[in-house]
Amino acid sequence: MTDQRIAAVPGNGLVYRDGDIVLVAGGDEAPNNALAERLIAAMSGVGDAAGVRALARLLLDEPEPPPVAVVAIDGRTASIFAFGDLDIVVGEQRLSAARSVLGLNEQVDTTEGLAVVAAGTSPPEILSWASLGSGAVSGAGVVVVAHGTSVADVVAPAADDVEADAPDPDDAIEPEEEVPTEEPAAEHVSGEFEIPVLDEPDDFEVISLEPDVAQREPLPVDDAPDVSIDSDDESAPGPAYADPVDVLGVMSPRGHFNHPEARYCSRSGVKMGASHTKVLVNGARPPLGVVTFDDGATYTVQWNTVLGRDPFMDDAVRAQTAAPLVIVDDSQSVSRRHVLLELVDWDVLVSDLGSQNGTSIKTVDAPERLLGTGERVVMRSGTAIRFGNRSFVYNEHHVR
Amino acid sequence: MTRVGDYELVETLERGNHGVFYKAVPPARLGIDDDFVALKVMEQHSTDNEFRRVANELRVFASVDSEHVVRLLDAGQQHGRLFYAMPWHPDGSLETPAGIVSRAQCVRVVADAARGAHALHEVGVVHRDIKPANVLIAGQNGRLADLGLAQLMTPGMTTTGVGPVGSIEFMEPDVIWGEKAARSSDIWSLALTLHQGVCGEGVFGEIPESNVLDAFKHVLHQRPALSDVLGERLTPVVERALSEHRSDRHRTALEFAEELDNLEGLE
Numbered sequence: 001m002t003d004q005r006i007a008a009v010p011g012n013g014l015v016y017r018d019g020d021i022v023l024v025a026g027g028d029e030a031p032n033n034a035l036a037e038r039l040i041a042a043m044s045g046v047g048d049a050a051g052v053r054a055l056a057r058l059l060l061d062e063p064e065p066p067p068v069a070v071v072a073i074d075g076r077t078a079s080i081f082a083f084g085d086l087d088i089v090v091g092e093q094r095l096s097a098a099r100s101v102l103g104l105n106e107q108v109d110t111t112e113g114l115a116v117v118a119a120g121t122s123p124p125e126i127l128s129w130a131s132l133g134s135g136a137v138s139g140a141g142v143v144v145v146a147h148g149t150s151v152a153d154v155v156a157p158a159a160d161d162v163e164a165d166a167p168d169p170d171d172a173i174e175p176e177e178e179v180p181t182e183e184p185a186a187e188h189v190s191g192e193f194e195i196p197v198l199d200e201p202d203d204f205e206v207i208s209l210e211p212d213v214a215q216r217e218p219l220p221v222d223d224a225p226d227v228s229i230d231s232d233d234e235s236a237p238g239p240a241y242a243d244p245v246d247v248l249g250v251m252s253p254r255g256h257f258n259h260p261e262a263r264y265c266s267r268s269g270v271k272m273g274a275s276h277t278k279v280l281v282n283g284a285r286p287p288l289g290v291v292t293f294d295d296g297a298t299y300t301v302q303w304n305t306v307l308g309r310d311p312f313m314d315d316a317v318r319a320q321t322a323a324p325l326v327i328v329d330d331s332q333s334v335s336r337r338h339v340l341l342e343l344v345d346w347d348v349l350v351s352d353l354g355s356q357n358g359t360s361i362k363t364v365d366a367p368e369r370l371l372g373t374g375e376r377v378v379m380r381s382g383t384a385i386r387f388g389n390r391s392f393v394y395n396e397h398h399v400r
Numbered sequence: 401m402t403r404v405g406d407y408e409l410v411e412t413l414e415r416g417n418h419g420v421f422y423k424a425v426p427p428a429r430l431g432i433d434d435d436f437v438a439l440k441v442m443e444q445h446s447t448d449n450e451f452r453r454v455a456n457e458l459r460v461f462a463s464v465d466s467e468h469v470v471r472l473l474d475a476g477q478q479h480g481r482l483f484y485a486m487p488w489h490p491d492g493s494l495e496t497p498a499g500i501v502s503r504a505q506c507v508r509v510v511a512d513a514a515r516g517a518h519a520l521h522e523v524g525v526v527h528r529d530i531k532p533a534n535v536l537i538a539g540q541n542g543r544l545a546d547l548g549l550a551q552l553m554t555p556g557m558t559t560t561g562v563g564p565v566g567s568i569e570f571m572e573p574d575v576i577w578g579e580k581a582a583r584s585s586d587i588w589s590l591a592l593t594l595h596q597g598v599c600g601e602g603v604f605g606e607i608p609e610s611n612v613l614d615a616f617k618h619v620l621h622q623r624p625a626l627s628d629v630l631g632e633r634l635t636p637v638v639e640r641a642l643s644e645h646r647s648d649r650h651r652t653a654l655e656f657a658e659e660l661d662n663l664e665g666l667e
Contacts, residue, residue, distance in 0.1 A: 065500055084500060204405040204478035207455050209462040216460060216524030219583050221651050290576060298568065298576065 004073065004110065004144050007130040009117060011140020013066070016040055017132050024069040027085055027118040028140040031066040040136060043070070069097065069116045073144065078110045085119040086141070110144060117141040240320040241303040244284040247345055257283040259346050266397045288348050289379075289396040291341075299325060301341060301348055301394075307387070308337040308353070316340075333357055333388030342376070348394065349376040350385060359387045404483050405476050407439050414533070426485060430474055436488040437473060440546065441481055451482065458484060460525050461547055468516035470536060470545040486545060493545070494597045495532035506597040507634070507660050509535060509542030510590060514657035516544030517586045521653060526581040530589035531570040532596050569602050569619050574646065576619070584646040587656055591641030592624070594660075598634065599627040603642070633663050 006022060008015040013026030014036050023043050025031050031039070067084025080088055082097035089095075091112030096119060108114065115123035123143050132142070249257050252265030252272055260280055264271055287302035299305070304322035306314045309329055314337045316322035327334050335355035342349045352359040352371045362368035364382040371377065379385075379394040402409045406427035413421040424439040426432055442454075455475070462472040475484040492498040494509060501509070513535045517527055527534075527547055536543045568576075572588040575581050595603055603624035624642050626635055637659045643649045650656040 064502065204476050206405075207458070207475040207477060207482075209459055209472060209475055218522045219524055219526065221583065300576065 006132050007126040007143050007145065008132050008137050008139030009115070009124055009126075009141035009143060010138075011118070012138055013140050014039065014136060015132065015139035015142055016043060016136040017134050017142075018043055019134065020073040022071045022073070022116075022142050022144075024067075024071075024086065024116045024139070024141050026066040026068075026140075029066065030138070035066070036136075039068070067097070067118075069141075071114070071116065071142070071144070073110060076109060076111055077107055078114060078144070079107050080116075082116065087117055087119050087121070089115040089117060089123055114144040115141060239323065241323050245343070246282045247285045248280045249283050249285075249346075250279060251281060251283075257286055285343070285346075287397065288343060288346065289381075289394055291392045291394055293392045294390060299392075301343070304343055305341045306337055306353070307339040307341070308355075309334050310336040313337065314353070327387075327390055329388055329390055331389050334390055335388070338387050339385065341379075347378045348396075350379050350383075350394075351376045352387075355387065357388050359385060361385055404439065404441050404481075405478050407437070407483075407485070409439070410436065413438070423488065424485070426473070430485075432473065432487075434488055437485040438488055438545075439483060439485050441483045451477075454482060457525065457547060460523055461520070464519050464523055464525075466516055466519035468512045468541075468543055469519055470516075470543045489536040489538060489543070489545075491537040491539065493533050493537065494535045494542075494593065497537055501537070501597065503598055505540060507594065507663065508540060509537055510594040510597060511657040511660040512542035513544040513593070514587075514590050514653040514660070516542075517590060518652055518654040518657065520544070521583050521586070526583070527586050527589075528575075528581050529570075530586055530593055532593050535593055535597075569604050570596075571619070573619060582646065583652060584649045587641050587649050587653055590653060590656060591638045594634070595624075595626065595630060595638055598631075599629040601627055601629075603627075637663070 006017060011028040012030045013024065013028055014031055016023040016025075016039070021043060023039060025036065025039055030036075065084065067082075067086045069080060069082035069086050069088065072079045082088060084097060086097045087094050088097065088108070090108045090110075117123055118140050121140075123141070126143050126145065249260050250262065250272065252258050252262075254265060256265050258265055258272065262272055266286075285302075287300045289301045291299045291301055293299070304316065305325050306317050306322045307325045307327050308314070309327055309332070311317055311324035311326065314322065314324070317324045317337075322340070327338070335353070335357070337353045338355040339359055340351050340353050342351070350359075350361065350371070351374070354373065359371045360368050361371055361377055362384045363380065368384075368386070377383075379396075381394065381396045383394045385392055385394070404422070404424070406429070407422075408425040410423040410425060413423055419440055419442040422439045422441065423436050426434065426437045458472060458475050461469075462475075470486045470489075473485040473487065475482070477483065490498060494501065494506065513530065517530065520527055525547070527544065529546065530544065534545045536545045570589045570592045572581075572585040574588075575585050579585075592603060595601075603626060604619055604622055605625065623644070626638060626642075630638060637656070640659075641649050641656055650659070
């Protein structure tokens with residue numbers, strides 16, 4: 001058992017200690033008796049993460065769960081699970097559990113002392129003789145006194161100093177949401193775009209939201225394969241690159257059209273029977289694979305595509321034999337038309353469109369190299385393509 | 401001061417490859433009392449055709465008269481960039497709620513979002529991007545927000561890259577395989593949203609955030625594994641909505657909602 005002294009912060013909530021495990025429930029408000037008893041029952045005898053998860057489940061079923069923290073002390077570190085209006089004070093640092101739905105789940109160093117207190121409050125002075133051995137008492141929180149230090153050392157910055165961290169119901173989404181903006185890793189810079197500062201408030205056009213199109217039909221209830229995203233705009237016929245292309249393939253036992261050499265159906269995973277492999281039939285070429293970009297965006301490879309910052313000037317795009325795919329890149333390292341993906345039979349070929357900075361390819365079994373002028377390479381699962389600051393990885397649908 | 405159109409931007413909420421969500425001060429011309437709105441600004445549109453298609457989709461979205469669909473307040477474009485405004489929801493979304501969401505409340509909120517999805521389906525629109533971040537909390541009720549416009553802007557684009565890689569797990573795999581989105585696609589996403597909300601975890605285990613390809617294979621090649629936390633009453637509903645074959649799922653999102661309604665007394 002830890003040799004660290006644990007003391008309850010005076011208050012009306014529940015504080016419970018069993019060995020190295022400490023529970024704080026309710027903050028300064030007493031949880032109802034039945035719940036308090038269940039919490040204590042759930043805690044006793046469990047000193048590991050599984051116990052903490054069991055407790056979390058118990059609380060998630062409560063209509064209005066009280067603020068709860070569980071601290072499992074293990075030598076100089078402690079695992080903490082907390083949610084609701086509680087702050088965890090570790091040395092100079094303050095962690096707020098108030099905004100976390102699934103709870104705060106942290107491992108902290110206890111060398112500097114540790115306290116669980118009601119949100120926005122500071123750990124109080126603990127009398128030198130106060131110590132909670134085991135069992136349940138009333139309290140609003142706990143102070144784990146750092147070994148060999150006085151309680152005063154545990155006192156955290158006053159609540160006022162950390163006001164920005166205190167829960168504010170009107171503003172609760174802010175801190176979580178800001179995280180992504182703070183971590184644009186170098187490779188991801190291009191995944192964002194800046195809205196230009198536009199200080200001409202009249203330089204925009206409002207789009208009327210009055211329905212000027214005939215009311216659409218409800219979606220079919222039965223699984224209808226022909227609900228096309230183009231079908232809702234009859235005036236715009238599909239581009240030529242989207243026209244179906246017939247290829248030779250085989251049917252899987254479940255009726256999925258597959259690569260002629262497929263040993264397993266790419267959709268259902270069933271083994272292609274011997275009888276099926278012999279019958280080559282003409283069918284519309286299914287999407288061949290998926291490209292996944294560095295920023296997590298995905299693109300289904302189903303027709304020829306020109307990738308670039310501004311691919312619309314490409315001849316094939318103008319002739320509608322290739323689709324444009326705009327690649328956002330503020331660093332301008334990607335050319336206007338940079339990479340071409342071509343579908344030939346059952347293969348996807350990648351080539352560089354004479355870009356300024358070139359395109360590099362890395363396959364599973366070869367080191368990265370630059371694509372030569374006019375060179376077209378068949379992509380396989382795991383083929384990684386880098387162009388400027390952006391990159392993608394290709395994943396084939398069919399299993400070879 | 402930073403503006404988009406005649407909106408004053410207050411803070412950035414979410415940012416991704418296809419657009420940015422802002423908290424913004426609405427212009428007086430809207431005649432609304434709210435201090436703030438959520439403003440989405442899309443990436444530069446590509447062609448007039450695609451732009452028109454998106455504007456049409458927004459009009460249809462605006463015409464949906466359902467308390468379970470977030471109202472569209474305004475739309476416009478500036479320098480070729482489309483923007484649209486929706487009411488600000490201080491209670492947050494299922495992804496970032498302002499308070500603790502109990503199991504019963506989560507079920508109610510997702511059932512409401514399903515009713516919202518049904519209202520969209522009835523006017524011929526598939527949402528395409530239902531996930532916890534798009535299910536907003538309004539007191540005890542839920543509302544479905546935003547639309548997955550990425551597929552309309554760029555056919556073939558299945559996810560927008562907004563948010564972490566893990567958000568691809570809410571997409572119906574059939575759509576990633578190239579199937580057209582249908583009612584059953586949204587029903588799939590609703591079930592995954594419910595699972596995430598109730599259990600605090602997805603159905604594909606640990607999705608490797610650092611390796612997009614692995615994350616992708618996970619979602620594409622694994623059957624969802626439901627958590628025990630879901631409990632014996634919710635599990636059959638979610639299981640049905642996640643049936644491998646579309647025809648085995650709930651026929652409509654309303655049917656999914658009603659099955660959830662029938663589970664009274666979850667708390």
